[in-house]
Amino acid sequence: MEGDAGRDLGCQKTMDGKVNEDSTQADIPPCCLKAGAFAPDPELEANCHATVVSGWFSEQRSSDDVAKQMYFNNPMWPGEVHSLAVEKILFKEKSDYQEVLVFESVTYGKVLVLDGILQLSVKDECAYQEMIAHLPLCSIKSPKNATVEFIRNIPEGKYDAIIVDSSDPVAGPAQELVERPFFEMLARALRPGGVLCNMAESMWLHTHLIQDMISVCQKIFKGSVHYAWTSVPTYPSGVIGYILCSTEGPPVDFRNPINPIEKLEGALDHHRELKFYNSQMHRAAFALPPFVRKEVKCLM
Amino acid sequence: MEGDAGRDLGCQKTMDGKVNEDSTQADIPPCCLKAGAFAPDPELEANCHATVVSGWFSEQRSSDDVAKQMYFNNPMWPGEVHSLAVEKILFKEKSDYQEVLVFESVTYGKVLVLDGILQLSVKDECAYQEMIAHLPLCSIKSPKNATVEFIRNIPEGKYDAIIVDSSDPVAGPAQELVERPFFEMLARALRPGGVLCNMAESMWLHTHLIQDMISVCQKIFKGSVHYAWTSVPTYPSGVIGYILCSTEGPPVDFRNPINPIEKLEGALDHHRELKFYNSQMHRAAFALPPFVRKEVKCLM
Numbered sequence: 001m002e003g004d005a006g007r008d009l010g011c012q013k014t015m016d017g018k019v020n021e022d023s024t025q026a027d028i029p030p031c032c033l034k035a036g037a038f039a040p041d042p043e044l045e046a047n048c049h050a051t052v053v054s055g056w057f058s059e060q061r062s063s064d065d066v067a068k069q070m071y072f073n074n075p076m077w078p079g080e081v082h083s084l085a086v087e088k089i090l091f092k093e094k095s096d097y098q099e100v101l102v103f104e105s106v107t108y109g110k111v112l113v114l115d116g117i118l119q120l121s122v123k124d125e126c127a128y129q130e131m132i133a134h135l136p137l138c139s140i141k142s143p144k145n146a147t148v149e150f151i152r153n154i155p156e157g158k159y160d161a162i163i164v165d166s167s168d169p170v171a172g173p174a175q176e177l178v179e180r181p182f183f184e185m186l187a188r189a190l191r192p193g194g195v196l197c198n199m200a201e202s203m204w205l206h207t208h209l210i211q212d213m214i215s216v217c218q219k220i221f222k223g224s225v226h227y228a229w230t231s232v233p234t235y236p237s238g239v240i241g242y243i244l245c246s247t248e249g250p251p252v253d254f255r256n257p258i259n260p261i262e263k264l265e266g267a268l269d270h271h272r273e274l275k276f277y278n279s280q281m282h283r284a285a286f287a288l289p290p291f292v293r294k295e296v297k298c299l300m
Numbered sequence: 301m302e303g304d305a306g307r308d309l310g311c312q313k314t315m316d317g318k319v320n321e322d323s324t325q326a327d328i329p330p331c332c333l334k335a336g337a338f339a340p341d342p343e344l345e346a347n348c349h350a351t352v353v354s355g356w357f358s359e360q361r362s363s364d365d366v367a368k369q370m371y372f373n374n375p376m377w378p379g380e381v382h383s384l385a386v387e388k389i390l391f392k393e394k395s396d397y398q399e400v401l402v403f404e405s406v407t408y409g410k411v412l413v414l415d416g417i418l419q420l421s422v423k424d425e426c427a428y429q430e431m432i433a434h435l436p437l438c439s440i441k442s443p444k445n446a447t448v449e450f451i452r453n454i455p456e457g458k459y460d461a462i463i464v465d466s467s468d469p470v471a472g473p474a475q476e477l478v479e480r481p482f483f484e485m486l487a488r489a490l491r492p493g494g495v496l497c498n499m500a501e502s503m504w505l506h507t508h509l510i511q512d513m514i515s516v517c518q519k520i521f522k523g524s525v526h527y528a529w530t531s532v533p534t535y536p537s538g539v540i541g542y543i544l545c546s547t548e549g550p551p552v553d554f555r556n557p558i559n560p561i562e563k564l565e566g567a568l569d570h571h572r573e574l575k576f577y578n579s580q581m582h583r584a585a586f587a588l589p590p591f592v593r594k595e596v597k598c599l600m
Binding site for chain 1: 385537
């Protein structure tokens with residue numbers, strides 16, 4: 001499926017494994033130099049293709065074209081690119097649905113990439129995952145029924161909590177995940193006083209989108225609607241946000257967890273130690289800078 | 301001072317201004333293609349040199365070498381590079397002390413770079429600056445004397461607050477800014493119950509360094525020592541931290557500002573509206589993920 005980007009770039013000198021040790025002195029194209037700090041790796045070099053070039057992964061939208069891959073970036077975050085040094089490519093294949101890439105990075109451990117978009121790294125996945133799960137689940141008393149999938153045909157009023165770890169709403173199937181019918185479906189599936197936590201982009205880059213989502217949710221969720229955020233270094237602008245909503249019913253005070261993780265019996269006994277989430281981080285996630293309140297007018 | 305990186309890369313096709321409109325189809329080296337989203341800019345192309353190549357700025361340590369600039373990055377944050385699309389270079393000159401670069405970025409407004417290291421952008425400087433100033437100043441009752449410079453010869457016990465916006469402690473003059481004699485000097489200059497706010501790197505990348513700084517400060521500052529952090533998208537890993545210390549004397553409760561900005565008379569009247577800081581953000585800054593407390597053992 002992929003062009004041999006390495007050859008297109010004229011990087012046979014790296015492709016054949018003869019990498020100049022002191023690459024600052026090399027006369028091969030800089031786009032095909034490996035970072036000097038890392039030893040040459042033949043397997044890595046053989047993968048000098050669409051998404052990893054010269055030992056660096058750069059986030060992108062489409063991986064068909066080398067030029068695109070190096071200098072055209074995602075429409076969701078134009079004008080910036082975060083690149084990670086690659087120690088070893090572990091897996092790369094095109095499934096029926098997505099192009100899947102897994103690599104060992106130099107700083108962030110193993111990294112999963114789908115269709116050129118970084119999904120998670122071992123080092124910082126704790127921030128996104130622990131927050132998206134615990135922000136809603138620690139905000140209700142005794143969550144039993146939670147779902148993340150197959151919500152189209154679920155019975156009305158069934159769930160205590162729904163967690164939506166959606167894709168970015170660029171053109172394609174993910175688009176509908178920020179639209180009204182989707183949120184109506186979620187609200188219907190929740191019990192009275194049930195909670196939704198939905199991925200909601202970056203407060204630095206997407207206040208227009210956050211405004212749209214919040215205003216749709218305020219119409220549909222008659223309990224409360226809040227925005228929270230946390231730090232995720234490998235995501236664009238270094239943060240990710242969540243919309244927290246509750247349906248009409250027993251009131252939910254998202255900002256003060258009624259079900260604090262510290263009091264959860266046996267949580268530590270089972271070595272299920274959290275790396276990122278605690279009740280302090282929970283409360284802090286709802287603190288918003290003045291510029292966010294100014295740009296997202298519908299936030300209370 | 302700089303080599304003509306453009307020519308070295310064989311990018312005359314962009315240097316002479318004839319940029320292929322659809323650069324995905326171009327046969328010039330991808331390292332010299334401009335991002336398709338931005339119109340060709342002759343002035344920018346003429347600056348196809350050390351720190352900006354092909355319309356993108358990438359953070360780096362040394363700007364003497366194109367290969368270095370593209371693939372060798374800062375020893376403080378190895379294995380990752382954040383790149384910003386450049387709309388226009390506004391200023392570039394080598395002063396007696398530093399190489400100064402100012403450019404208009406596509407996403408973050410004007411950006412200041414010193415010796416290849418991004419210092420601030422118009423879009424997110426509010427986060428770093430407002431937090432470094434207000435975290436200490438809102439933690440004491442009526443700050444009158446604050447300083448950021450010339451502390452070597454200042455009288456003992458003079459200052460209510462000292463704010464240190466230091467460079468990263470890579471080899472060079474900044475190294476001493478994380479060492480014991482420096483903090484002793486600061487402590488001496490503060491009145492009893494006076495406060496220090498010192499830049500303290502990233503909790504994601506530099507827990508070893510944070511551990512060192514905190515443990516030095518705990519020996520010197522007999523009041524309290526805390527770590528706080530906030531989101532700054534254009535800094536490595538998207539966060540920056542601060543060490544907050546107070547000297548022996550009236551106790552300082554950094555986590556609950558005694559002098560809340562919202563109550564400051566006339567702050568809004570003078571159109572000195574803050575974009576990032578408020579008392580919510582102040583309190584949130586002290587929330588630390590479990591992994592930080594685990595890695596920075598001396599934190600209380």
